[in-house]
Amino acid sequence: MCAIATPKFTQTFRKAERLTSRKIFDLLVTKGRSVNESPFRLIWLKTVIDSPFPAQVAFAVPKKNFKSAVKRNRIKRMMREVYRKNKVAFYPLLVQKEQQLALLLVYTGKTVPDYAEVEQKITLILQHLAEIF
């Protein structure tokens, strides 16, 4: 796999960085370990991913907590933006250890948060993950 040979990390967020494989997704949900940080939960698993990037991410907001599709979309978009801007600090560590991760970021709160709160919490949770991992 030629993947880890090109560590040119910008703020882009392409399809290869998103978790699209149903198989890996099922594995992640059943066998993954989780990190909690009040309104968020990060589920992670070390696997081999067919991708040039060190990690693949998926974002989820449960339909049970938010009936409105508009609100669900808004939360997912904010989560994605924060991840996109803050992954730069996180990727080199993975490259250094020569590991690949599958991640699932779930919002478990029941009210729509504002951007500053999301940014603060997600940077925290990524730091936690880096320490454990």
Added chain:
RNA sequence: CACCGUUGAUGUUCUAUCGCCUUCAAAGCUUGCUUUGGUGGAGGAAAGUCCGGGCAGCGCAGAGCAUCCUGCUUCCUAACGGGAAGGGGCAAAACCGGUAACGGUUUGGUCACAGAAAGUGCCGCAGAAAAUUACCGUCCGGCCUUGGCCGGAUAAGGGUGAAAACGUGAGGUAAGAGCUCACGGUGUGUUUCCGUAAGGUGCAUUCGGGUAAACCUCAGGAGUUGAAAAACCAAAUAAGUCAUGGUUUGUCUCCGGACAAAAAGAACGGCUCGUUCAAAUUCCCUUCAACAGGAAUACCAUGGCGGGUAGGUUGAUUGAGGUGUUGUGUGAACAACAUCCCAGAUAAAUGAUAGAGCUUCCGGUGAAUAACCGGAAUACAGAACCCGGCUUACAAUCAACGGUGAACA
């Protein structure tokens, strides 16, 4: 002018930074990715999934029965439980006619609006009685204790109820009663005229409680599943195990099979008639032999368990398409011509952050509805195969209509 209601239309714009999806062009090479530049990127309801289609799989000789849906008429439409026009009913307002019952005209509103005179059921409580009626009452006759009893007639009045056996006025009578008459209402008709029709109108005749969003009758309609459908490519594979049922007969034969028929089983269909479909040998007992019966192995069908794979392409965005003009029609709508191509994601793009503007409201400066400053609000809501409707949600603005209030003439 202000507020409220109904209907219809519109339903925010720009800049900066960092990004996402589609597609086109060029360049690079690891030949399917990267880089650069351009194009396009949510709605009036995308929602609810309440109807109707297209499309696709499976099924389909035709008929009957059952189940479900729809229900004034004519038209529009691919189709509809949608829409348009018309008819009728209902309650209301105003005016007119009449002693009254009631009728007529106009206005806007509203109605799931076939049949109760095919049949069955139901109508609690109250009331005599809830559909061949009689408690009080009224009248007649008889008996006697003189205000009661018995026999009959009657259905005006009373009371009950949501609803009481056509209504008003007169005649009539022992008392009464559509018993009779006039007027009014309702239904019915081998009937007159008008209308494509629903129906209206005249004439004749009749007197019949309500309920079909109770069963039902009549008329019309419905095969079933649902894009997680379906087709193709790639990858993977079992040949395992359990249960149930079955493997019959005849003809031909190149001995591999082929054809025909019957029963049961399975598949299809809501059910019935119906349509389609697969697979054999050996041994034991009995017998002259076979059939039938039992056992074994193998095979066939169906189902369960277990196992494998879960990537991509098509479907899938040019269509009952949009916009404009003209014409036809009362209208829904249709026709002709011109012009345009306008999201296509798939763990699911269409964004995030910051700032400014538009619109409305509030406050201040101001003569001011001008201008400036400050503050607040900006809804409902996110394509998931595609269309036509319906329903529901909705800040603000505009238009039309209706209602209420105030001011002026």
Added chain:
RNA sequence: GGUCCUGUGGCCGAGUGGUUAGGCAGAGGUCUGCAAAACCUUGUACAGCGGUUCAAAUCCGCUCGGGACCU
């Protein structure tokens, strides 16, 4: 995305168009020295709106919750 089911007091649940059963829980009382148990009494309901009907939890339509299934 699609296909269905369901809603009755605080909880569980019955209900044929005609005054919404029953149990548990709660409150008050009897009994007791005090409690428990037992007995008696009592309050609180048809998801919302509209329609059909004299009358609707029930029949019909729309809306709002809750739940299940299909890869």
